[in-house]
Amino acid sequence: MDFLLIGLCLNWLLRKPPGLILCTLGIFSKMLPAVNSGCPQLCRCEGRLLYCESLNLTEMPRNLSGMMGLSLRYNSLSELHDGQFTGLMQLTWLYLDHNHICSVEGNAFQKLRRVKELTLSSNKITQLPNNTFRPMPNLRSVDLSYNNLQSLEPDLFHGLRKLTTLHMRSNAIKFVPVRIFQDCRSLKFLDIGYNQLKSLARNSFAGLFKLTELHLEHNDLVKVNLAHFPRLISLHSLCLRRNKVTIVVNTLDWIWQLEKLDLSGNEIEYIEPHVFESVPHLKSLQLDSNRLTYIDSRILDSWKSLTSISLSANTWDCGRNVCALASWLSSFKGRYDSNLLCATPEYAQGEDVLDAVYAFHLCEDTVDPTSVNTLSPMINNSDQMFGYGSAAATAYAPEADEEPTTYAITVTLPGEGAENAVQIHKVVTGTMALIFSFLIVVLVLYVSWKCFPASIRQLRQCFVTQRRKQKQKQTMHQMAAMSAQEYYVDYKPNHIEGALVIINEYGSCSCHQQPARECEV
Ligand SMILES: *[C@@H]1O[C@H](CO)[C@@H](O)[C@H](O)[C@H]1NC(C)=O
Ligand SMILES: *[C@@H]1O[C@H](CO)[C@@H](O)[C@H](O)[C@H]1NC(C)=O
Ligand SMILES: *[C@@H]1O[C@H](CO)[C@@H](O)[C@H](O)[C@H]1NC(C)=O
Ligand SMILES: *[C@@H]1O[C@H](CO)[C@@H](O)[C@H](O)[C@H]1NC(C)=O
Numbered sequence: 001m002d003f004l005l006i007g008l009c010l011n012w013l014l015r016k017p018p019g020l021i022l023c024t025l026g027i028f029s030k031m032l033p034a035v036n037s038g039c040p041q042l043c044r045c046e047g048r049l050l051y052c053e054s055l056n057l058t059e060m061p062r063n064l065s066g067m068m069g070l071s072l073r074y075n076s077l078s079e080l081h082d083g084q085f086t087g088l089m090q091l092t093w094l095y096l097d098h099n100h101i102c103s104v105e106g107n108a109f110q111k112l113r114r115v116k117e118l119t120l121s122s123n124k125i126t127q128l129p130n131n132t133f134r135p136m137p138n139l140r141s142v143d144l145s146y147n148n149l150q151s152l153e154p155d156l157f158h159g160l161r162k163l164t165t166l167h168m169r170s171n172a173i174k175f176v177p178v179r180i181f182q183d184c185r186s187l188k189f190l191d192i193g194y195n196q197l198k199s200l201a202r203n204s205f206a207g208l209f210k211l212t213e214l215h216l217e218h219n220d221l222v223k224v225n226l227a228h229f230p231r232l233i234s235l236h237s238l239c240l241r242r243n244k245v246t247i248v249v250n251t252l253d254w255i256w257q258l259e260k261l262d263l264s265g266n267e268i269e270y271i272e273p274h275v276f277e278s279v280p281h282l283k284s285l286q287l288d289s290n291r292l293t294y295i296d297s298r299i300l301d302s303w304k305s306l307t308s309i310s311l312s313a314n315t316w317d318c319g320r321n322v323c324a325l326a327s328w329l330s331s332f333k334g335r336y337d338s339n340l341l342c343a344t345p346e347y348a349q350g351e352d353v354l355d356a357v358y359a360f361h362l363c364e365d366t367v368d369p370t371s372v373n374t375l376s377p378m379i380n381n382s383d384q385m386f387g388y389g390s391a392a393a394t395a396y397a398p399e400a401d402e403e404p405t406t407y408a409i410t411v412t413l414p415g416e417g418a419e420n421a422v423q424i425h426k427v428v429t430g431t432m433a434l435i436f437s438f439l440i441v442v443l444v445l446y447v448s449w450k451c452f453p454a455s456i457r458q459l460r461q462c463f464v465t466q467r468r469k470q471k472q473k474q475t476m477h478q479m480a481a482m483s484a485q486e487y488y489v490d491y492k493p494n495h496i497e498g499a500l501v502i503i504n505e506y507g508s509c510s511c512h513q514q515p516a517r518e519c520e521v
Contacts, residue, residue: 040052040061048066048069049067049070049071050069050071053071053072053075054073054075055074055075056075056076064087065088067088069092069094070088070094070095072099073097073098077099078099078100078102078103079101079103080103080109081105081108082105082106082108082110083108083110084108084109087111088112090114091115092115092116093115093116093117093118094117094119096123097119097121098121098123099122099123100123101120101123101124101125102124102126103125103127104125104129104132105129106129107135109135109136113136113137115136115138115139116140116141117140118136118141118142119143120143120147121143121144121146122146122147124148125148127150129153129156131155131156131159133157133159137159140162140163140164140165141163141164141166142160144168144171145167145169146170148171150171150173151173151174151175153177154177154179155180158182158183159183161185161186162186163184164187165188166184166190168190168191168192168195169193169194169215170194170195171195173195174198175197175198176197176205177201177204179206180204181207183207187210187211188234189212190208191215192214192215192216193215194218196220197219197221198220198222200216200228205228205232206230206231209231209233212237213235214235214238216239216240217239217240218241218242219243221244222243222245223246223249224245224247224248225250225251226250226252226256227250230252230254233256233257236258236260238260238262239262240263241262241263241264241266242264242265242266243265243266244267246266246268246269247270248275249272250274254278255278256279258279258281259283260282260284261279261286263285263286263290264286264288265288266290267290267291269291269293271292271295273296273298273299274302275299276299276302280302280304282306283306284306284308285303285306285310286310288312288314291315293317293321294322294324294325300328307335308334308335309332309335309336311336311337312340312341314340314343316340316343316344316353317344318342318344318345318351318353318362319345322353322356323362325353326353326354326357326362338352341353342356348360
């Protein structure tokens with residue numbers, strides 16, 4: 001600044017007219033604070049900014065009119081009286097953090113219309129009266145963190161239409177009154193972390209249309225219901241880590257923009273299967289350090305946009321329930337923490353989840369190892385893996401034993417009842433089966449020739465797609481086992497990836513990249 005001024009004045013001395021005006025203005029503005037009542041003892045003045053910090057002050061310095069910025073950080077102020085700051089009408093920022101302030105009277109901030117930034121953090125404030133901030137309608141940022149606030153008056157933030165940032169971290173707040181932020185239509189950042197919130201009301205956050213980041217970490221919330229954040233249409237990041245959440249639900253049917261959700265360090269045992277359907281843009285999800293034993297396949301299906309996830313330090317059950325998760329993980333392209341360990345059953349305890357899946361052949365169908373096994377999970381990944389629902393191929397394997405010549409796979413949609421499937425199965429006579437198997441062989445040969453001459457693995461993938469299409473048409477009964485087996489004789493999955501291709505049906509080859517017509521027959 002000073003160099004610029006010297007430059008301007010030199011400019012003037014060299015008789016360049018614009019320099020004259022700027023030089024005079026510059027010198028005048030430098031002299032202004034001196035004119036203005038002088039700098040209080042021990043304080044530092046920079047133009048119209050006053051810094052009286054770390055002075056053990058118990059009272060405010062006097063005669064501060066005209067100041068634009070005032071810092072009283074690290075002093076021993078204990079109270080803010082009504083009208084304390086009158087005469088500071090020009091003030092645009094006020095730092096009062098690291099004092100011993102325990103009470104703030106209702107009209108303490110009178111006449112501070114221009115203040116944009118107010119810091120009251122690290123004091124001992126237990127309560128702020130209604131409308132404390134009302135005299136400061138231009139506030140952009142308020143910091144109340146590290147105090148002892150125990151409750152918030154319902155009208156505390158009324159009139160703060162320009163507020164963009166509000167810090168209340170590390171207080172003792174127990175609940176957030178309904179509509180307390182109603183006027184805060186510009187608020188983008190809200191931190192109520194490290195408090196004692198036990199629950200949230202449905203309208204606690206009403207009105208925060210521009211909020212993008214909400215911190216509720218380190219509270220005592222026991223349940224997360226996404227319906228408690230309605231109309232937070234701009235919210236991108238929600239942090240709920242280190243609460244006491246046991247279940248996550250959503251009782252409201254709506255879609256929001258959330259991209260980052262941190263639920264780590266809770267006690268989550270249950271997540272409602274449809275919760276994530278309301279956050280289709282979710283990119284980052286933290287679920288580590290909870291009590292999850294499995295993830296419902298419907299949840300896995302809704303994790304479509306994720307680019308990073310953390311799942312470690314849960315109590316994973318490495319029974320058959322783990323298959324859906326294992327196959328999802330192995331086809332997941334984003335980042336995830338590698339430290340997923342089995343907690344049960346005993347023989348798998350402490351093993352890495354994916355390692356256990358391979359080591360103990362957890363996701364291979366053990367009912368009839370010689371025939372349709374490796375294929376069956378592909379028929380319907382989700383329901384079958386979990387062992388509930390009507391997983392047809394598994395359920396009817398015993399019947400396949402009764403008719404060993406047919407190896408029929410009854411493919412039913414999961415919604416259909418078991419009786420229906422049995423009937424369909426009985427209709428399949430040996431003759432029909434023979435015809436079908438012949439057709440399938442021809443079909444597979446045709447598709448492989450037409451679609452992927454390249455590798456046997458791709459061929460299999462096409463085959464799977466083919467089968468799925470058939471299933472959709474409900475023309476069903478296939479004699480896949482025999483014919484497929486022939487192709488699979490040569491196919492040796494290489495190590496981990498190969499095995500996964502088998503269980504999860506998401507191999508690297510995908511038929512749909514080809515013109516669809518070529519894969520249809
Ligand atoms: C601050 O002032 C109080 C009395 O007002 C005194 O007891 C205390 O020792 C002072 N502290 C420092 C660091 O000067
Ligand atoms: C402060 O202002 C009062 C009147 O408001 C005046 O009497 C006093 O001299 C001023 N002190 C300084 C240091 O300017
Ligand atoms: C603050 O305002 C609300 C409603 O506007 C009222 O219910 C409450 O009693 C007020 N608090 C105090 C301390 O006056
Ligand atoms: C598996 O079954 C579920 C119903 O539980 C269905 O929504 C899904 O589309 C099926 N998957 C495939 C690959 O057919």
